[in-house]
Amino acid sequence: MLAILAGPSDLHSHKLHHPKVIIVEIDKNSIKVMMNYIVNPGDESRGLRKRFDTNRDGSLSSEEQDELQKYLIKNMLSTFNLLLNNEIIDFDPLDYRAENISADVDSPASIGMDIHLQRKDVKFSKINEILITDFLIDSKIHVPVIVKFSPDFEIQSSSMGVIVKKSNLLRDIELERGKEVIIRFRRP
16 A cells, blocks of 8 residues: 555655555445555654654664554544444454564654554445544645445445546545545445
8 A cells, every 4th residue: 555655756755745545445244444654754754763762772672663553553543433324433453564663763764554444244224324534633634535335335425535436436535634524325
């Protein structure tokens, strides 16, 4: 998912315009969420590493890396909400992967985190509504979101973004503090 954010640019030297990206997949009886978050290279990533280098030895121990990883996961998930038919969906973590967590404290390399979440056995109605909110805590930059639907569903409307009927997805959703996307979909 890092490629979606970075494109052809070098993740070690360029400031990213969208440090967080979310992809939501709606399937016959499950909802999956894939999140990617990148701390910009340079001062931002160095500052965060230094913050977690509690013994000030210039490198992150496995314990310090674990704390940094927990911090990133908490920040990624704390602002994300997804409601299905007015009920909050709780997700089970499937997988997560950190990048450049173990780099030396003075490294300019970006820090990345991917999280995959899933909720199985979702009971969809004939007609459904999903509400998604998210924002970046320390930024006014929007969070890009893509929502993909399996062929089991048909998108009816969305309060934001572009519906691509051929691919059965919504793109160009731009979430920020105080904004939400409401998507109505049904079983054909």
